[in-house]
Amino acid sequence: MRVGVIGAGPTGLVLGIALARRGHEVTLVDRDPGPEPDGAWRRKGVMQFHHAHVMRTHAVHVVRAEVPEAYDEWLELGAEPALAGDQMVAIKAQRETYERGLRTVAMRERGVTIRRGHVDGVLVSDGRAAGLLVDGRPLNGDLVVEAAGRSSRATDALGARESIGGSCGIAYVDRVYRLHAGAEPGPMTTPFTFAAAYDGYLAILAPHEHGIFSLIVVRRTDDKELARLRHDELWDRACAAIPGISDWTDPERSQPVTSALAGGNLLNVYRSQRAPDGRLLLPGLVSVGDAVCTTTPIYARGVALAMLQVSRLLQLLDAHGVDADTAVEEFADWCAAAMRPWVIEHMAIDTGLARRWAGEDVFADHHLPGDLVLAAGAQNPAIGDIAGPWVSMDGGPESLEPARALAREVYATGWRPPYADGPTRDELVALLG
Template sequence: MRVGIIGAGPTGLFLAGGLARRGHAVTVVDRDTGPGADGRWPRRGVMQFHHAHAFRAPCRTALEAELPGAAARWDEAGAEPTFVTLPDGSRRLMTVLSRRETFETALRAAALAEPGVDFRPGHVDAVLVEDGRAAGLAVDGTTVAADLVLDAAGRSGRATAAVRPAPTAGGDCGIAYVDRQYQLRPGAGPGPLTNPMAWQADLDGYQVILFPHERGIFSVVLLRPTATRALLGLRHAAAFEAACRAVPGLDTWTDPERSRPLTDVLPGGRLFNHYRPQTHPDGRLALPGLVLVGDAVGTTTPNFGRGVTLSLLQAQQLLALVDEHGRDVDALGHAFDAWCDARVRPWVEDHAVMDDGLRRRWRGEDVDLDGPLPSDLVMAAAAVDPAIGAAVGPYAAMLAGPEVLDPVRERARAVYASGWRPAFDEGPDAAELAAVVAGALT
């Protein structure tokens, strides 16, 4: 087939390379022309590009299956796999430590090197429609004919805005964040970790997460409720650094003797959980011949770092469905919609419940034992009831969906019904942190 792809982010690049390796003719369009001659890549228009990311095992296995050249380039750039030891003594890949820039640079080089991939720098003005079907792309006044159009331009992509169905799950999370990249100084060892992927502190009124990347680089993320306006000042370097000094554990990582900042403080936008189907409520495809994929279908808040993994799982499934349905792109669209409803929507709904519970706890409310028990609280309850722990691993690694926790949710509910609550980690509460921020800015 001739395939037109809107967006050369991780999802679009992965699909471009995978489709070309299957013999399809692929044109992928993006305004960003890639890294500069000096290797730097501002990636303007993609706010989250330099923010913290996590890459779970399915990201690596997807690359190895579909674009092994990208996996090799990623390794050469310094990507660091981490493993967990299972009860039987075997080791399982848990995550790959890397910045998104490092990952996407490797993926881009490998995908665009595939014969059959044509990269067009430019802006997609619209999807061409003939006889009620997608027929290609209008790109800066020129046309790109296509039998299948894939929208990998993200949650707010404009080229298909007029035909996209309305989201059916998720919404504004009521959470905002800022982060900053650092690098360990030569010879300096890392600070504490709470799991192979991150260090996390759950404090009274906010949350701190540190994601290690490659070559001693790491990102510090501070998440707060959008209602807490007193913490807006964290976007300023002096306030951010003062907050780092105030939180035990984080102060170890960001000690100027141990590490140095690589970037300015990077404010994030408003966060949304978001699920969008391929079809309207009456079951009609949004536009026959057009398939939404990646963030255009589902996004989750970044506090669990699931975004790229969820997108590549979609892309890998879409490739399998192309193999199955061939040029029957209507069957492809319906089949992918059904898969996303079963495999993507639950992650979005899971995050929506967790974010709602987190905001409530930040306001000082108790655990709601009558409503859905958030998955983060299910995992925390494993500290009291070890039988819960067997389900946590596959959930955390995204080797199974949120339903893997269903058999242990009532056990977790019983833990909370007994009166147990996870303690806040050591550090200032939100009001005390606000005072730290205010003091740093005076």
Template sequence: MRIGIIGTGPAGLFLGATLARRGHAVLAVDRDTGPDPDGTWARRGVMQFHHPHGVRPQVGEGLLAELPEAHAAWVAAGAEPIVFVLPDGRRMTGGMRSRRATFERALRDVATREPGLEIRRGHVDGVAVSGGRARGLVVDGVGEPVDLVVDASGRSGRATRDLTGGPAVEGDTGAAYVSRQYRLHDPADPGPMTNPLAWQADLDGYQVIVFRHEAGVFSVLLVRPAGSLRELRHEAVFDAACRAIPGLDAWTDPGRAVPITPVLPGGRLYNHYRSQPDVDGLVLVGDAVCTTTPMFGRGLATTMMQCRELLRRIDTGEIGGFGAWCDAEMRPWVEDHVRSDDHARRAWAGGDVDLTGPLPSPLIMAAAEVDGRIGAALGPYLAMLAGPASLDTVEPLAHAVYAGGWRPAPAAGPTREELATLLRRTAAS
């Protein structure tokens, strides 16, 4: 087939290269020009490009299966496997430590050399549709006939907006965030970790996560209710917050690490799921299908899961079933985030656990501290090998824990109000 792809982010690049490798003629269109000659890459319009990402096992597995050269280039650029030991002594790979920019550079370097894939700088004005079927792309006013259109343009993409209707699930989390990248001094050791992927502290009214990346680089992410702690966008204020939060002070101690980026503000966070359009020859993939808040680091994993399923269906001629697969496999993750973020918003406002309905996954996981039977069921869910419904069997156990009066204690550190007071003082000085 001749296939047109809208967007050259992770989904567009991965699918473009793998489809071309299968013998299809692929045109991928994006306004982004790629890295500049000096190596910098602004990636304008993709806010999350420079913010931290958790890179789960599904991403590396997809590259190894389809584009092993890209995986090798990624490792050569410094990406590090996360290996942890299970209680029975087995060793398990839990993903990769890497910045998204490092991942995309390696993927793009391989994709741009793939015969049969044309990456063109341009703007997709829309999709040509006739007789209920997508017939081509309109690129900068010029028609490009194709047999299949893949929209990998992301949540904010507009080229297919009028063909897909509104989101089936959408939620403004009421949260926003800021982040900053640091590099450990050589030979300084990393700071504390709460799990193999990150260090996390759920404080009274906000959340802090440190994501380790490659080559001693790590990112600090502060998630806050939108409209609060706005002063964090200033570097001196951000530094003051890092010094005030136990654990984070160890990570960002000038004797341990040095910042390598300015403070990077992020916009409001949204969970979103969009069903497949009722147009033959047009499929959505990646962030065009779903986005979730970054606290669980699932975005690249859900993208890779979709890409591999779409490849399988193109190979077997079963593209028409991709929408049902997304509804069954992707939508539950978005709904899981909506419930989780609704709870976080309530808790940040001082509300108690809502026991009138099923508990969100973070509360189920926290209850494992009290009832060990819960912890035994968490592994497949945390690895995204089983969907959120896999927690249904232990939800009643967690419900009983909270009905008995137990509540998870916030991490040690200033409350949001205390931190706000400190930040205002720092900003004023």
């Protein structure tokens, strides 16, 4: 089978390599030329390539199952497993390191071609996908995979899809640092992050390889005062005032390696494989990764959700052999059942967060978002035990339902989660001047 893949990011690379190893001929098309001769890789047009990332367990395990050499490449590049006891819960690596390791394997994989170009659209013959139009030239294929992320427009001409979601109501600014040689890391609140909820904003820090770490400050989208954190001087002033963060960013301990970076329009969006009338958008076409499911970065689920999709699609293609259409039909149903609920959950989390920062009391809402359910575990430890699969993504949002019932009981008493020790949003704004 000839497979044309739109996009050579992590989703396209893992799927492309895995399909080639199953005997298929795969061409990945991407506008990016890859790393330059000096090793630098700017990856223009892919905002998240340069921003904070956490590579959760599923982002690692699926790759180790399908492309084990990539894991070795990550370790060679300096990536470090994050452990909880003797169990790996994440890998400490920048998005660039994660993608570079995959691309290195793909470049030498027989049956995989990475072609630089712009996809003008999908070729259609006899009512099904027949390949891609790349820079005005046809690239014939038996299966087309859309893996170019949420911003891809290559399939728009095929018509509307069933979809939900949109802008999430929160935004962030982040910055990348490196620890000085011999400097010890700062405090952590989980095995792979420092995360704290303050009155009016969040701060989340993720260690990477070679002493590099990323810090993001999350705010309401309409909070123009905290948006000024994109200015380095004001960012430094804020970091020095936030406990925990100040330890990491102390000039005696680390130094910035980028300026403050403003995150783009953050979305929670689910796009089905199907048109609004329920039929497949186009037989022979399948969307994977962020093209299906986009969630905000607070819980760092993006790459993990993409890899879960890759794993499921490969299982279905293996099961149905040459009958790719049946595999895509079943994959569409699986995405609706397994991916759509994550988007709905994150819509609730982000909407609730923005409303609480605006002063609303949303704790009596019928559907408690996952972050409030977890917070209630401070009062009822049984909640934390139940919520484990939701946190690790071994269970979907539905696995949290028993814990939601217990959390409602906690909030009915009038208890509310305390904020972390640090300046409130208004105090931080006053500090910025």
